[in-house]
Amino acid sequence: MKPKIYITRKLPEQIIEGLSRNYDVRMWDQEDIPVPREVLVEEMKEVEGLLCLLTEQIDESLIEQAPNLKIIANMAVGHNNIDVQSATKRGIMVTNTPGVLTETTADLTFGLLLATARRMMEAEDYLRNGKWETWSPMQLTGQDVHGATLGIIGLGRIGEALAKRAKGFDMNLVYFNRSRKYEQEKELGIEYQPLEKLLQISDFVCVMLPLTAETAYMIGKEQLELMKGTAVLINTARGGIIDEKALYQALENREIWAAGLDVFEEEPVPLDHPLLTLPNVVTLPHIGSASIATRMKMATLAVQNLVDGLSGDTPRNLVLL
Numbered sequence: 248m249k250p251k252i253y254i255t256r257k258l259p260e261q262i263i264e265g266l267s268r269n270y271d272v273r274m275w276d277q278e279d280i281p282v283p284r285e286v287l288v289e290e291m292k293e294v295e296g297l298l299c300l301l302t303e304q305i306d307e308s309l310i311e312q313a314p315n316l317k318i319i320a321n322m323a324v325g326h327n328n329i330d331v332q333s334a335t336k337r338g339i340m341v342t343n344t345p346g347v348l349t350e351t352t353a354d355l356t357f358g359l360l361l362a363t364a365r366r367m368m369e370a371e372d373y374l375r376n377g378k379w380e381t382w383s384p385m386q387l388t389g390q391d392v393h394g395a396t397l398g399i400i401g402l403g404r405i406g407e408a409l410a411k412r413a414k415g416f417d418m419n420l421v422y423f424n425r426s427r428k429y430e431q432e433k434e435l436g437i438e439y440q441p442l443e444k445l446l447q448i449s450d451f452v453c454v455m456l457p458l459t460a461e462t463a464y465m466i467g468k469e470q471l472e473l474m475k476g477t478a479v480l481i482n483t484a485r486g487g488i489i490d491e492k493a494l495y496q497a498l499e500n501r502e503i504w505a506a507g508l509d510v511f512e513e514e515p516v517p518l519d520h521p522l523l524t525l526p527n528v529v530t531l532p533h534i535g536s537a538s539i540a541t542r543m544k545m546a547t548l549a550v551q552n553l554v555d556g557l558s559g560d561t562p563r564n565l566v567l568l
């Protein structure tokens with residue numbers, strides 16, 4: 248009997264072709280609708296391998312209902328949707344897809360920074376809604392990006408890739424990280440600062456951290472109060488790192504100037520979310536890694552990790568506790 252695999256979202260044919268030679272593959276057949284929890288629970292009863300997305304909560308209760316499960320391959324670099332501790336306790340491997348999405352996510356982050364600083368979405372609406380009647384001196388004016396100070400919170404792969412882009416805009420670079428990155432400091436000319444200082448001196452603050460117990464709500468009222476009144480906050484990492492209520496207050500009261508958000512604590516973000524009512528918020532639907540090439544690479548890597556794990560090899564992207 249072939250080992251059973253479950254894939255929680257419809258993936259392109261070329262990604263999964265060949266898998267059925269060695270595995271009994273079942274896949275949720277919708278592209279834009281997540282697998283219902285009860286379907287997933289049912290499927291988990293027999294599977295040895297699970298390929299999932301960040302939209303599935305692979306928690307302890309689900310893991311307990313999967314007696315044959317050997318590996319959970321997440322098609323994302325972030326793995327806060329998986330209870331890695333519970334999986335590891337039961338000897339189940341967890342993998343992610345780092346590396347392949349670094350540049351694409353850094354591109355989007357810098358794009359969002361530019362769009363927020365220069366009010367691009369607001370300006371487009373202005374034009375399309377027939378408000379553009381003349382050119383005027385202070386119309387839709389924003390913040391300069393060139394020469395400004397960029398504070399990167401979390402100098403991992405994507406943070407570094409972002410710093411490289413910012414260098415091209417002659418930005419001054421500072422970072423906060425739980426450990427110093429001496430090599431990158433030299434290479435990129437980026438300076439370490441304690442978080443409080445970074446928040447005080449940066450014109451742009453980009454959150455580039457994984458969501459963990461330590462980073463949850465790391466940016467709250469107290470941190471936002473330290474930021475400049477002209478500062479822009481960008482988050483393309485995970486919503487739960489910023490306290491959205493505090494952010495709403497800071498933006499509404501113009502304690503900070505604007506925010507660009509690709510991620511939210513609850514996704515999809517409810518349309519009546521207060522942050523969506525503010526003109527100084529630019530929002531995107533979690534598309535940091537969404538280029539065709541990168542999404543194909545992520546899916547391919549997730550499948551590779553799954554196959555490696557099931558065939559007794561150590562997957563290249565094992566998540567360690």
Ligand code: DGY
Pocket residue numbers: 301322323324325326348484535536
């Ligand atoms: C990830 O990989 O964690 C991103 O959020 C989606 O690409």
